[in-house]
Structure formats: structure tokens, C-alpha cells
Amino acid sequence: MLNDIQEVLYDTDQIQQKVKELGDTISREFEGRNPLVICVLKGAFIFMADLVKNITIPLEIDFMAVSSYGSSTKTSGVVKIIKDLDVPVQGREIIIVEDIIDSGLTLSYLIDVLERRNAKSITLVTLFDKPAGRKVQLDADHKGFVLPDAFVVGYGLDYAEKYRNLPLIGILKPEVYEK
Numbered sequence: 001m002l003n004d005i006q007e008v009l010y011d012t013d014q015i016q017q018k019v020k021e022l023g024d025t026i027s028r029e030f031e032g033r034n035p036l037v038i039c040v041l042k043g044a045f046i047f048m049a050d051l052v053k054n055i056t057i058p059l060e061i062d063f064m065a066v067s068s069y070g071s072s073t074k075t076s077g078v079v080k081i082i083k084d085l086d087v088p089v090q091g092r093e094i095i096i097v098e099d100i101i102d103s104g105l106t107l108s109y110l111i112d113v114l115e116r117r118n119a120k121s122i123t124l125v126t127l128f129d130k131p132a133g134r135k136v137q138l139d140a141d142h143k144g145f146v147l148p149d150a151f152v153v154g155y156g157l158d159y160a161e162k163y164r165n166l167p168l169i170g171i172l173k174p175e176v177y178e179k
């Protein structure tokens with residue numbers, strides 16, 4: 001798998017350090033608020049697991065699966081809910097955990113859904129942010145790393161369902177998807 005990586009952007013240690021900082025920030029901010037932490041599957045599954053281990057206050061978790069990239073490196077523009085939440089969000093303080101914000105379409109769709117369900121508050125946490133990809137204006141409340149305008153894989157992020165288990169984030173060689 002590493003053969004397909006053009007450049008490693010952040011290795012395991014750098015990611016773990018950043019996740020710990022994000023966990024500390026959230027622990028302080030949400031003291032006494034019992035947030036519902038929502039993992040946006042599949043990409044955010046590794047970040048979610050590492051992040052909640054670094055949050056020291058009581059919280060609840062739930063999962064939502066959405067998809068818009070399929071086997072492409074470009075968004076289809078259509079966000080599909082594959083799996084919905086198990087619990088109601090009405091009146092809850094929500095933390096959405098994302099692996100990456102690129103076009104912003106996934107999160108703007110999710111925010112809309114959760115607002116219509118009357119969440120009390122919505123806080124966006126993303127490990128990676130790729131501002132050059134934005135198609136809608138949207139910013140995370142807390143972000144880990146700002147990435148260059150390139151298709152990246154690893155630490156949960158895939159190309160055609162591959163590379164999610166790489167323990168680092170790196171730029172995928174274009175020849176892998178330009179075949």
C-alpha cells in the first residue's frame with residue numbers, strides 16, 4: 001500500500017499528538033454538557049475511536065453513514081444516508097466528528113438534517129481540512145491539519161474502499177486513479 005503513496009503528510013505520532021490536543025480542547029469545552037458525539041462513517045471511524053479515548057468528560061456516541069464519493073476522487077455532489085442515527089437529537093448538544101472537509105457538501109447536508117431535527121447545538125470537529133476543495137462556505141469549529149489540494153488516503157480515508165487502514169495520511173499517486 002505504501003508503494004502507492006507519493007508523499008506522507010503526517011505520520012502516526014504527529015496524528016496522535018494532534019488528536020490528543022483536540023481531545024483536551026473538547027473536554028474543556030463540553031464539561032457538564034453530556035454531548036452526543038456523532039461519527040460520520042466510514043471515513044471518520046479511526047479518528048472517532050482515537051478522539052473519544054482522549055476526551056475525559058461523560059459523553060454518548062452514535063454513528064451515521066453517508067457517502068458521496070463512491071470509487072471516484074471527485075464528489076458526486078449527492079450525499080446519501082446509508083445508515084441513520086439510532087437516537088433522537090432533539091435538544092442535544094451535538095459534536096460531529098469528520099475525517100475530512102473537502103467540498104463541504106457532506107457536512108452542510110448533515111448540518112441541515114440535524115438542524116431540522118432540532119439539535120440544541122452543533123459543533124464540527126474535523127481532523128483534516130482541504131480548503132481548496134470547497135464548493136460551499138463552511139468551516140470547522142476545531143480542526144487538526146490543513147491539507148494541500150491533493151487526493152489523500154489513510155487513517156480512515158479511502159480510494160475505492162482501499163487504504164483506510166494505513167496508519168498515516170498521505171497523497172495518493174495520481175497514476176493509481178488515472179489508469
Ligand SMILES: O=P(O)(O)OC[C@H]1O[C@H](OP(=O)(O)OP(=O)(O)O)[C@H](O)[C@@H]1O
Pocket residue numbers: 040041042043044066067068069070075098099100101102103104105106107158
Ligand atoms: O467535504 P466533502 O467533499 O463532502 O468530502 C468529505 C467527505 O467525503 C468522504 O466520505 P465518502 O463520501 O468518501 O464516504 P466514506 O467516508 O465512506 O469514504 C469523507 O469521509 C467525508 O465524509
Ligand SMILES: [Mg+2]
Pocket residue numbers: 043069070157158159
Ligand atoms: Mg470515501
